[in-house]
Structure formats: C-alpha cells, structure tokens
Amino acid sequence: MTAIALSTPGALEGLRALELASPFTQYCGKMLAELGAEVILVEPPGGALVRQIPPFIGGVPGTERSLSYNYFNTSKQGITLDLDTEQGQALFHKLATTVDIVLEGDTPGTMSRRNCDYTRLSAIKPAIVMTSITGFGQTGPWASYEAQDLVALATGGFLYLGGFPDAPPVGAYGNQAFLGAAMYGAVGTLLAVTNMEATGQGDHVDVSMQESMVTALENAVQFYDLEGKVKKRHAGEQRWAGTAVFECKDGYIYMMASGIGANKFWPLSLQWMIDEKIPGVERLMGEEWHQAEYVIQDEAKRIFAEIFGPWCKTQLKKYLFEEGQRRHIPMAAINSVADLLSSPQLAARGFFVDVQHAATGTNLRMPGPPYQLLGTPWRLRGPAPELGQDNEKVYRSMGISGQELTRLAKEGVI
Amino acid sequence: MSVRKPLEGVRVTDFAWIGAGSYSTKILADAGADVIKIESSTRIDSLRLGAPYKDGIKGVNRSGYFADRNSSKRSITVNMKHPQALGLLRRLIEKSDVIANNFTPGVMERFGLGYEAVRNMKPDIIYLGMSMQGSSGPQRHYLGYGSSMASVTGFQQLTGIPGREPAGTGTNYPDHVPNPCHAAFAVLAALRHRRRTGQGQRIDFAQTEPMVALLGPTILDLTVNGHLQDARGNDHDTAAPYGVFGCTGNERWIAICVMNDAQWQKLGAVLGQPAWMQESRWANEVARHAGRVELGERLHAETQGWKAEDLMQALQEQGVPAGVVENAKDVIEWDPQLAHRGHWVPLDHAEMGRTLYNCPPFRFANAAVELTRPAPLMGEHTVEVCRDLVGLDQGEMELLSALGVFE
Numbered sequence: 001m002t003a004i005a006l007s008t009p010g011a012l013e014g015l016r017a018l019e020l021a022s023p024f025t026q027y028c029g030k031m032l033a034e035l036g037a038e039v040i041l042v043e044p045p046g047g048a049l050v051r052q053i054p055p056f057i058g059g060v061p062g063t064e065r066s067l068s069y070n071y072f073n074t075s076k077q078g079i080t081l082d083l084d085t086e087q088g089q090a091l092f093h094k095l096a097t098t099v100d101i102v103l104e105g106d107t108p109g110t111m112s113r114r115n116c117d118y119t120r121l122s123a124i125k126p127a128i129v130m131t132s133i134t135g136f137g138q139t140g141p142w143a144s145y146e147a148q149d150l151v152a153l154a155t156g157g158f159l160y161l162g163g164f165p166d167a168p169p170v171g172a173y174g175n176q177a178f179l180g181a182a183m184y185g186a187v188g189t190l191l192a193v194t195n196m197e198a199t200g201q202g203d204h205v206d207v208s209m210q211e212s213m214v215t216a217l218e219n220a221v222q223f224y225d226l227e228g229k230v231k232k233r234h235a236g237e238q239r240w241a242g243t244a245v246f247e248c249k250d251g252y253i254y255m256m257a258s259g260i261g262a263n264k265f266w267p268l269s270l271q272w273m274i275d276e277k278i279p280g281v282e283r284l285m286g287e288e289w290h291q292a293e294y295v296i297q298d299e300a301k302r303i304f305a306e307i308f309g310p311w312c313k314t315q316l317k318k319y320l321f322e323e324g325q326r327r328h329i330p331m332a333a334i335n336s337v338a339d340l341l342s343s344p345q346l347a348a349r350g351f352f353v354d355v356q357h358a359a360t361g362t363n364l365r366m367p368g369p370p371y372q373l374l375g376t377p378w379r380l381r382g383p384a385p386e387l388g389q390d391n392e393k394v395y396r397s398m399g400i401s402g403q404e405l406t407r408l409a410k411e412g413v414i
Numbered sequence: 415m416s417v418r419k420p421l422e423g424v425r426v427t428d429f430a431w432i433g434a435g436s437y438s439t440k441i442l443a444d445a446g447a448d449v450i451k452i453e454s455s456t457r458i459d460s461l462r463l464g465a466p467y468k469d470g471i472k473g474v475n476r477s478g479y480f481a482d483r484n485s486s487k488r489s490i491t492v493n494m495k496h497p498q499a500l501g502l503l504r505r506l507i508e509k510s511d512v513i514a515n516n517f518t519p520g521v522m523e524r525f526g527l528g529y530e531a532v533r534n535m536k537p538d539i540i541y542l543g544m545s546m547q548g549s550s551g552p553q554r555h556y557l558g559y560g561s562s563m564a565s566v567t568g569f570q571q572l573t574g575i576p577g578r579e580p581a582g583t584g585t586n587y588p589d590h591v592p593n594p595c596h597a598a599f600a601v602l603a604a605l606r607h608r609r610r611t612g613q614g615q616r617i618d619f620a621q622t623e624p625m626v627a628l629l630g631p632t633i634l635d636l637t638v639n640g641h642l643q644d645a646r647g648n649d650h651d652t653a654a655p656y657g658v659f660g661c662t663g664n665e666r667w668i669a670i671c672v673m674n675d676a677q678w679q680k681l682g683a684v685l686g687q688p689a690w691m692q693e694s695r696w697a698n699e700v701a702r703h704a705g706r707v708e709l710g711e712r713l714h715a716e717t718q719g720w721k722a723e724d725l726m727q728a729l730q731e732q733g734v735p736a737g738v739v740e741n742a743k744d745v746i747e748w749d750p751q752l753a754h755r756g757h758w759v760p761l762d763h764a765e766m767g768r769t770l771y772n773c774p775p776f777r778f779a780n781a782a783v784e785l786t787r788p789a790p791l792m793g794e795h796t797v798e799v800c801r802d803l804v805g806l807d808q809g810e811m812e813l814l815s816a817l818g819v820f821e
Contacts, residue, residue, distance in 0.1 A: 009607075009611075011603035011604055011606055011607040012603055012606065014610075027628075031596075031599060035599075035600075035603045036603075053631075053651070054651045054652065055631060055634070055635040055639060055641065055651075057638055057639070058638075058639065059639060059641075067631050067634040067635060067638060067639075068630075068631040070634070071630035071631050071634055072630065072631075118779065136751050137751070137755055137777070138777075139754070140750070140751045140754035140755060141750045141751055141754060142730070142750070142751040143751075145730045145735075146730065146733055146734065146735035146736075147735060147737070148656075148671035148673065148735040149671075150648055150650075150656060150657070150658075150669045150671050150737075151669050151671055151735050151736060151737035152737070153669070154658070154667075154668075154669035154737040154738060154739045154740065155669075155737035155738060155740055155749070155751075156740070156745070157740045157741060157742060157744065157745040158583070158585075159658070159669065159739050160739050160740060160741045160742075161583060161584035161585055162573065162581060162582070162583045162584045163574075163575070163581055163584070164575065164578065164581060167575060168657075168658045168659075168660070168667060169658055169667060169739055170573065170574060170575060170581055170647055170648060171573075171648050172569075172573055172583045172587060173569065173572035173573040173645070173646075174569075174572065174628065174629055174631075174632060176587075176591070176628070179592075179628050180591045180592075180595075181775075183591060183592065183595035183596065183599070184591075184595055184774070184775050184776055185776070186595065186599050187441060187595055187598050187599050187602065187774075187776070188774075188776035188778070190599060190602035190603065190606070191420040191421070191445050191602065191776075191778075191781060191783065192420070192778060192780075192781060193606070194420040194421065194602065194605070194606070195418050195420045195780070195781050197606070197609070198418065199418060201780060202780075203778050203779055203780045203781050204778070204779035204780075205776050205777075205778055206776060206777040206778070206779075207775060207776045208751075208755060208775050208776075210737075210751065210752070211752065211755060211757055211775035212591065212775040213591075214745060214752065214757060214772065214775065215590060215591060215772050215774075215775060216583075216585060216587060216590045216591050217585070217590075217742065217745070218479075218585040218586060218589075218590060219464070219465070219466060219478060219479040219482070220585075220741075220742040221482075221742050221745065221746060221758075221770060221772070222466050222478025222479060222481070222482055222769070222770070223465070223466045223478070223742065224742040224743050224746060225478060225746065225769055225770045226466045226467060226468050226469070226470075226478045226766075226769060227465075227466045227467070227469070227470050229466070230741050230742050230743050231741075231742060232665070232741075233584050234584060235574065235579075235581035235582065235584065236578070236579060236581070245570075245579050245580055245582075247579065252571075252579060252580055253565070254561055254562060254564075254565040254570065256558075256559060256561070256562065325553070325555075325556045325557070328557065330557050330558045330559060330562050331562075332558055332561070332562035332563075332565035332566050333565065333566060334565045334570050334571050334580050335565065335566055335567065335568050335571065336568060336571055336642060336644075337568045337571075337572075337629065337632055337633055337636050337642060337643065338636060338642055339568070340567070340568055340626060340633065341633075341636065341637065344551070344552050344553070345547050345548075345551045345552060345553040345554075345556075345622075346551075346622075346623075346626070348550060348551035348552055349548055349550055349551050349620065349623075351623060351626070352633075362638060363638075364634060364637070364638060365633075365634070365637035365638075366630050366633060366634055366637070367623075367626050367627040367629070367630050367633060368627075369623070370596050370623045370624040370626075370627040371596055371597070371600045371617060371618070371619050371620075371623065371624070372548070372617065372618040372619070373600060373603065373604060373615060373617050374615050374616045374617070374618060375604070375607065375613055375614070375615025375616070376603070376604070376607050376615065
C-alpha cells in the first residue's frame with residue numbers, strides 16, 4: 001500500500017462502532033470499517049458463532065480458520081466480553097460511552113435482558129446510534145420467530161420467483177438475505193449518523209431481513225397490485241425471444257436481444273447473426289420481431305431458439321461476450337468464480353486484494369473495494385481480528401489496569 | 415425528539431434511470447433528499463414502458479415497475495441533445511449536492527457533464543457514476559442490465575440446481591439490493607466527508623463489483639483451497655433438513671431450516687413423531703446432512719398434508735426456523751408481519767390512482783424516513799423546478815420551451 005493511500009482520510013474517519021458479532025452485522029461492520037470507521041468486534045469469550053461458518057482454510061475447522069469469518073471481519077479490531085454477566089454489562093456500558101454506533105443482531109429482547117438495549121444505552125449516551133438487524137424486526141407477531149437465510153428468502157417472497165417451473169423454488173446463492181439485511185443496516189446506520197451529527201440526537205435503527213428481501217421482488221408486487229397477476233419462476237425459459245440463458249461450447253451466456261430497455265438491441269443482434277451467416281436467419285427478419293407483443297409469444301421464442309441455439313453451441317463464451325459487446329449488445333458471459341480471477345477487467349481495476357492470515361501464514365486473496373471513492377478511498381485496515389486480539393489495547397484505554405484485566409479474564413468476563 | 419428527515423436539504427440532480435440507478439436515488443429520496451430526475455421524451459426511461467401497467471393499460475405514467483423505484487422524486491424533462499440544455503443544467507447543478515447517473519462511460523461527457531466539467535460548475539459536488547464495470551479497465555465500455563451483472567459476477571452460475579442450466583433468481587437481483595445499498599452508502603459517506611471538510615468527490619461505481627464483494631467466502635474457497643463452488647439448490651453447508659417442502663394446495667411450499675439436533679427433535683414432535691424420524695440414523699446433524707436427499711424426500715411426504723401457514727406457525731412456536739414460501743399475493747394480503755411494519759405504502763398518483771410502494775426495510779425510533787410522494791409524471795415538475803429553483807423568468811421559460819429544450 002502506498003504512503004498516499006495511508007495518509008488519505010476515510011469518509012467515516014472519527015466514527016467509532018461496537019459490533020456484536022453476528023451473521024446479520026458482519027458485512028455492515030465491514031462496510032463501515034473500510035470507509036474509515038473504527039469498528040470493534042465484540043465476541044463472547046469462547047468466540048462468536050460466525051467463526052464456525054465454512055469454508056475453512058484447508059477444509060479444517062478452527063477458531064481462526066473460517067474463510068467466511070476472515071472475509072467479513074477484515075479491518076476490524078476484536079475484543080471478548082461476556083454480555084450475559086453483570087460485570088460484562090457494566091463494561092459494555094462504559095465502552096458504549098466511547099462510541100457513536102452499536103451494531104447488533106440478537107433476537108429481539110436479548111439486549112433488554114442484558115440491560116444493554118437502546119433505552120438503556122441512550123440514557124448513558126443520548127447521541128448513540130444503535131442498529132438492530134434481525135429476521136423480522138423488533139416488534140410484531142413474528143418478532144420472536146427464528147429466521148435463517150432461506151426463511152427470509154421465503155417469507156420475503158423472493159424465493160417464489162427463483163428456479164425452474166418443473167421443480168420447487170430455488171433461492172439466491174450465498175446468504176443474500178443476511179447480506180441484504182446487513183447492507184440496508186449500513187445505509188440505515190449512516191442515515192441515523194447524519195441526523196446525530198446534525199442534532200446530537202442518536203437513534204435506534206430497526207432492520208428486518210424479511211423486509212430487506214421484499215425489496216428484491218422487482219415488479220412482482222406491482223403485477224399483483226395493478227394487474228392481479230401472480231408472477232412465477234421461469235428459469236430455463238426465454239423472457240422474451242432472444243433474452244435468456246443460452247448454452248455455448250464451453251458454458252453459458254446471458255443474451256438480451258429484446259425486452260425491457262432492449263428493443264434497440266434487436267437490430268444489432270440481427271445484424272450480428274446475419275454477419276455470422278447463421279442458417280435460417282432470414283426467418284428473424286420480419287417487422288414483427290420489433291414488436292414487444294410478438295417477441296413475448298411462445299412462437300417467437302421457439303423460432304429464435306431454433307436459429308440461434310445451435311450456432312451458439314459451437315461458439316466460445318469469451319468470443320460471444322467480447323464480440324457481442326463490441327457490437328454494443330448487452331451480451332454477458334455466465335462466469336464461474338474461476339473466470340473472475342482471470343478477468344482482465346477486475347485485474348485492471350485492482351479489485352482483488354491480498355491479506356496475510358497471521359495464525360497460519362496463508363495468503364488470503366479476496367474481493368477488495370466494492371466502490372471507488374476517489375477522494376476518500378476504500379481501504380483495507382488489516383486482517384480479521386484473532387479472538388480477543390485487542391483486549392489489552394481497548395480495555396487499557398478505558399483506564400482498566402493490567403491487574404484488573406487479568407482478574408476479568410480469569411473470571412471469564414473477557 | 416428529532417423528527418428530522420436525515421437528508422433534508424440535500425439535492426440530487428438525477429440522471430439515473432431504469433434499474434439500479436433509480437433504486438439508489440429512491441433510497442436517498444425516501445430519506446428526505448430533493449431528487450430531481452432528469453428525463454426526456456426523446457430518451458424515455460425504458461421502465462416507464464415496462465409492465466405492469468395500472469389496469470393493464472400501457473402509458474408512460476402507468477408503469478408500476480417505474481413507479482415503485484421513483485417514489486419521493488420530482489421529474490423534469492430536458493432534451494440534453496439541445497445546445498441550450500447544458501446552460502439550464504448548469505444552473506441546477508450549482509444548486510445540487512449530488513449528481514448521479516448509471517450510463518456507460520462517455521455518455522455524461524457527451525452531454526458536457528463529465529466529472530471535471532461538473533466540478534467546474536460546482537466545486538464540492540459529489541459525482542456518482544454507476545456504469546456496468548466502472549470507468550476504467552479494458553471492458554469499461556461494456557453495457558448490461560441487472561441480469562447481465564448477475565451473469566458476469568458468477569452469481570447466476572451459483573444460483574440453481576446442479577446439472578441444469580444456470581437458473582438465477584428470476585429477477586435482475588443486483589439492481590435491487592446490492593447496487594442500490596452500496597451506492598446509497600457511498601453517497602452518504604461522501605456527504606459526511608463533505609460536511610466535515612467541504613470537499614466533494616467522484617464515486618466510480620462498477621455495478622459488478624458489489625456483487626462480487628458479496629461472494630467473498632466463495633472466492634476465498636477457490637484462492638485458498640483450490641475448491642471451485644457451483645450451484646447446489648437450496649442446500650446448506652452443514653445443516654439438514656434445509657430446503658423447501660411441498661404443502662397442501664397448488665404451488666404451496668414451506669422453507670424449513672433445522673440448524674441443530676434439538677430442532678430436529680422439535681420438528682418430529684410437530685409432525686406427530688413419524689416412526690422414520692425416530693430412527694437413530696437421523697439423530698445427528700452430520701448424518702442428516704450426508705443423507706439429505708433421502709431425508710428431503712421423506713420430509714416432503716410428511717409436509718404434504720399441512721397448510722403451509724399452519725405448519726410455519728406450529729414450527730415457529732417450537733423454535734424451528736420455518737417460513738411460508740410467499741408469493742406476491744401473500745406478501746401484500748396475508749403476511750401479518752409486513753402488515754405490522756407497514757411495509758406497503760399506498761400513495762395516490764394522478765394517473766394510476768392509489769397503488770402500493772415499497773417502504774425501505776428500516777424503521778427509526780427518531781428520524782423521519784417515509785415516502786413523501788408517488789412517482790412523478792414525466793416532466794411533472796419542469797415548471798416548478800425551472801422557475802422556483804433554477805430561477806428562470808417567464809420570458810426564459812417561454813423561450814426554452816419554444817426551442818424544444820423541455821422535450
């Protein structure tokens with residue numbers, strides 16, 4: 001990393017946050033930390049459950065070995081604290097006076113039982129912003145219900161839209177519900193911080209994972225509200241003639257020759273097929289192919305597939321992607337994760353970053369900046385913390401003596 | 415108690431259109447920013463022509479697809495190809511804090527509104543450019559939509575059933591959560607930096623990069639372990655049963671996620687202790703996960719006789735994670751939790767009448783974040799914005815109108 005990058009301030013410089021480790025909060029905390037906030041991850045003395053999420057380095061579980069943990073907790077400091085003890089709660093109250101933000105994802109009521117809910121913390125520090133990210137939100141008939149990722153995809157209505165018509169619905173890959181809630185948590189937190197910095201008044205932000213997934217329904221709700229139609233899953237089918245997944249020689253591509261926002265791409269797509277001398281292309285030349293009412297019909301989809309499909313199967317993914325784009329057609333390669341690592345585009349943007357894993361010496365190559373803020377660059381501040389790594393520094397800075405720290409550790413408070 | 419709108423006083427000149435861009439500025443608008451959408455009848459936001467339409471009748475002011483992601487905004491029509499348009503926009507930008515677009519790189523430059531030009535108009539501007547792959551790199555000119563981003567980022571390949579063509583989510587997923595949230599977050603951070611230092615900045619946003627960032631553990635599994643992950647249906651890494659199971663009725667399912675052995679026992683109790691569930695071979699999570707295909711088929715037979723809503727309640731009362739696979743009708747008309755949170759906001763629109771809008775999925779104890787108006791008609795606020803905000807007098811308005819600048 002260059003000296004210039006190190007000396008540039010982060011946009012969130014000066015903000016300090018406590019994050020109670022959880023699958024709801026971890027990406028939210030990472031977003032804050034990598035734009036400059038000081039984020040302290042708080043774990044129970046035995047380590048947080050997020051350390052047990054696979055995959056693991058070398059496939060071997062261990063407190064420091066979860067790749068999920070090591071990705072979602074970069075740039076944070078780490079302390080241990082047992083919030084289910086009175087001493088731990090007293091310490092947390094003291095810590096809370098030193099921070100601007102508290103992030104938590106425990107079942108509603110848990111923080112209240114710990115005497116660490118928003119009412120209590122705001123009495124100690126009125127400017128505090130507390131963000132609670134949970135399955136269904138803090139109140140309501142389902143507030144105490146258990147939510148996992150798939151449950152939120154389901155109850156958000158998002159799961160119903162995914163998958164093939166001849167098989168049960170299939171959900172989005174990779175904990176998108178937890179991540180969606182975390183992302184909205186990050187936005188909500190900064191909105192509350194905006195008010196706090198203007199007025200001195202903090203806030204409690206209540207984020208629902210279910211509701212976060214409802215925002216992913218595209219236009220399905222409007223189809224029901226405005227036209228009385230319930231949208232269904234349609235994988236394996238063309239949305240419009242020429243807009244679909246097509247098999248190629250070494251994988252798949254996603255083509256958009258027609259449909260929403262894409263009518264202007266039909267002439268370009270047709271010209272490409274003519275230039276490639278695809279057999280039967282004359283069947284696609286009629287005026288009806290410019291009409292939305294026609295390209296939505298089964299006949300149009302069948303004819304397009306009969307002509308484009310066989311040719312596409314003889315072509316390489318890379319060629320189709322690059323040649324389609326050269327012709328200003330929104331052609332997309334359906335990439336594997338391996339393709340990302342060899343992407344010339346991501347490489348040119350310096351997207352992947354290398355992080356040294358202290359406990360094993362492993363080099364962790366992982367995604368870097370999701371955005372480039374040119375005045376206040378995204379910055380990786382270091383690897384995910386080892387368990388209790390910053391206890392000494394953080395607690396000593398609160399005026400707790402070395403002797404006291406030893407006692408707290410012995411009693412299992414930290 | 416403060417009931418302040420967090421972005422009160424922030425103005426956005428908004429060239430964003432279609433999917434992710436409009437959803438990003440919706441978040442800002444619903445939080446109180448004055449978002450002024452720059453449209454043109456010569457270059458219509460294609461979502462205005464996207465189904466569904468109120469009562470199924472097509473029209474530029476009738477699309478629900480457009481309406482939902484343009485709540486709380488104002489709309490003016492300006493033909494950017496007209497030589498007089500830039501002078502007008504300059505006066506609007508001088509009164510703005512943020513300028514947003516999701517064009518391919520080069521389009522804003524052709525309008526005379528590249529970053530350097532805009533910074534000359536308003537030195538502390540926050541300039542958000544959300545192209546498909548960013549403004550640098552060999553593929554910077556590539557274009558695409560949400561489904562294209564899902565494909566290029568690996569997400570489409572990973573979402574589906576092993577051995578079948580990549581399924582994806584059935585939507586343009588990156589447009590709806592990853593990109594709007596990251597873009598809004600970046601703008602909020604940049605606004606904070608500007609409040610503290612007086613400095614604006616440029617945000618170069620590639621719509622592929624947040625989606626890849628969300629796949630971090632999957633990428634690490636490859637870079638560290640050499641293990642290339644692929645689609646796996648609804649399977650979980652360790653837990654089983656974890657999936658969707660059929661219930662009574664057509665296209666009715668329940669999602670059930672048994673995360674430990676205790677929940678497995680509870681599931682058996684709710685289902686009336688079927689004999690096969692008592693077998694010791696299923697008592698332990700590792701064994702259940704290894705035999706998850708057979709387990710899923712057997713469980714499917716047990717859930718068939720249940721109404722999904724009833725089974726969800728029975729399981730949740732025992733602490734077993736479960737949820738109805740809700741369709742669009744369910745989330746609007748049945749779901750008691752979304753109703754409690756007031757998720758669906760009915761707003762009265764001049765042409766569409768009363769229709770439903772999404773509220774952002776967060777609630778505040780103090781701040782006021784709420785939808786302030788329905789989607790604008792195309793050009794609904796041209797006069798109001800140009801006269802009251804930009805400060806054009808009657809003569810200038812008439813001249814620009816006669817010249818076709820407001821088309």
